[in-house]
Amino acid sequence: MSEITLKEVRRDPRVKTYIEKANEQMNAIGYTEHGFRHAGIVAGVARGIPRQLGLSARESELAAIAGYLHDIGNVINRANHCETAALLAESILISMGMEPSEVAIVMGAIGNHEEDNGFPINAVTAAVIIADKSDVHFSRVQNPNPMMFDIHDRVNHAVQKSYLRVEPEEKIISLELTVETTSASMMEYFEIFLLRMVMCRRAADVLGCKFKLVINGVEL
Ligand SMILES: [Fe+2]
Ligand SMILES: [Fe+2]
DSSP states (O other), X not given: OOOOOHHHHHHOHHHHHHHHHHHXXXXXXXXXXXXXXXXXXXXXXXXXXXXXXXXXXXXXXXXXXXXXXXXGGGGTOSTTHHHXXXXXXXXXXXXXXXXXXXXXXXXXXXXXXXXXXXXXXXXXXHHHHXXXXXXXXXXXXXXXXXXXXXXXXXXXXXXXXXXXXXXXXXXXXXXXXXXXXXXXXXXXXXHHHHHHHHHHHHHHHHTTOEEEEEETTEEO
8 A cells, every 4th residue: 555645646537537527517507617726726725734734744645635536526416526526536546545544534524525514524624624615716607608697606706816824823724815896795705605614614623723714805
């Protein structure tokens, strides 16, 4: 058994195909971008959080792997995609030779990433949750017609810049957003974000940090 890295996971032909197809299917049902861009960003941010907080390099790598695979279940159906993603990841990672004890951590992180039934059960899961919830950006909108935007499109479309800042000394994780308030009403923004932010706060708690949301320079 060898230590599987994100680099190897990214190269796996199943991973490539399933993420590509998952995004096509999200596009077909009018969802925001859930492809290589989202997978890559969540992996990168999820890797950075444990690393900046001084956790082990392996936890950081497992967070990156879970972050990359967290939405792969969308290739089957959006409904229950956390559970299906965890099972797909299990099959892929076991066949790549990952240690079952590590696969278990990745599965738990993936299976707990959504706000309806997810819980930050450990540091790796907490990192994936925060990384996933903080990927909000205008480039995720796939709907070409602004007249047909749904609430997720409008909210993503309004975010010009998003940055997750980790301050290890102060024990603060902040999501800093630059939001164009004309294209999404703040009410819609909060409608979507309230639950996500509650989840991020719980996740930050597991990491021993406080979570802050900063919009246009104002801390909420
Ligand atoms: Fe998801
Ligand atoms: Fe996601």
